[in-house]
Amino acid sequence: MPTSPIAGQGGACGTGPHVLVVGAGISGLAAADRLVSRGARVTLLEAGRRPGGVIASERLGGFVVEAGPETLLTARPEVARLVTALGLAERVVPGRRTVPPAQVLRDGERVPLPDGLAVLVPQRLLPVLTSELLPWRARLRAAAEILVPRCADTADESLRSFVTRRLGPRAYEWLAEPLAGTLHPGEVGELSLRATFPQLHRDEAVHGGLARAVLHRRRTWGRSPVPREGEPGLPPASTLRTGTAELVEALHRRLADRAEVRLGTPALSLHRMDGGYLVRIPGTDLPADAVVLAVPTPRAARICAALDPELTALLDRMPVATSLSVVLAFREADLPGAALPVCCHVAATEGRATRSISIPSLRYPGRAPGGTVLVRVALRADRAGQDDDAQLVARARDELREILGLSVGLLWSRVHRHEDVLPRYTVGHQDRVLAVRDRLRSRPGLAVAGSGYDGAGIPDCIASGRRAADAVLDRSTEQCHPVALTTA
């Protein structure tokens, strides 16, 4: 147990229990916000110099450059309510209604992505089954999906196994892999179907297959899928005027006078203390009645090592990946004549370092000044992870020239790395999360939150932070059962 002096708690307002939140990404900010609203005294520790974690928007002479997420799913109530509560509704920028179609690079050729897919879940059959993306044999194989029997095995299955079993190997290589890889960094074949594409799992479990599920939805909902609506007045997917970081900046401002926010302050380790915990930070220890760890799972594992080696071992079983991207600005006049796609997904079978190329300034207005275009190249960390920044830019430029024919007119470039922080929900993920939760039952007043557990999208992280806040305040939660939260 550390013996260094206990730091003061100035700035943590309220009269309730004192809760330390570690990590000021969206999950930690959402947890802190919830705790404050329930009367807790909150200290928020952030290792970096700014809040937001992977959500960061750079504003560069009229450009809005996202280092992390580009899209807020305002269709999801977690995001819609927060945006509205923070007074940001007027600043919401909807995605453009018409954008050039996305493409997939396969066999060196850019082929349009078929219509009728919503995050890999088929909404319409014909466009998928007639798409030139798949050669005719592969189309016939995909069309035979309706005859493939429901899998009797109830164990979790990988995305590769599911798609290959139901639709054939080509549908995995040229459709599922490139699309899933744009959403989930790292190798996607071993992703857990249930944790990453639960709707596909449900479609088979409930309806007997994907085609049968589409037919059922069409019978139930009519000819078009039920439109997904956000809060009244908000579009389903959007950004904010000067980038998604406005969300975390506004949350940080709201917390500033209601909680103690310590930037540049990493939590080093966690220890039990009578009735609560001690969190070691550089130079001192902070006491708290309860703790929410809202950091990537490898960081949470290290912080818990002295307190609970078993919990550390469980957290260490949750793999993470690195995200690498290069954003480049080009002069529009120098672009090749052919229209650029809003996104080009690159199949792994192409053997390239590029995972996808997207054009944020086509998707959202206001991302680049007139006469310029923003291009984002997402790279595979397993093929480019050892490169330094100059090599990454050179690689991105080479691939842009070869894939899109973009070679001249470069104005500037930016490299963004998020190392070992992105969760990889591989087969068995949900069991590993349950094991962590079970272990936390024996640690009253300790909870975990963040993208590592129940979904990596911003809405999932907001929900996760809020659940963790409730878990440490309520005795009867699924995550932990605090026994004696003191109010000292």
Ligand SMILES: Cc1cc2nc3c(=O)[nH]c(=O)nc-3n(C[C@H](O)[C@H](O)[C@H](O)COP(=O)(O)OP(=O)(O)OC[C@H]3O[C@@H](n4cnc5c(N)ncnc54)[C@H](O)[C@@H]3O)c2cc1C
């Ligand atoms: C490139 C990219 C694109 C994405 N696109 C989208 C998108 O379009 N839409 C969408 O909904 N989601 C998207 N996501 C996912 C989403 O942005 C993330 O899952 C989410 O922001 C993660 O938030 P978090 O708070 O859980 O973790 P993080 O953002 O990783 O925050 C964790 C924080 O903890 C801090 N920390 C770490 N260790 C310590 C310590 N010891 N002590 C104190 N602090 C510590 C870190 O500095 C960091 O600030 C994207 C993610 C990436 C990387």
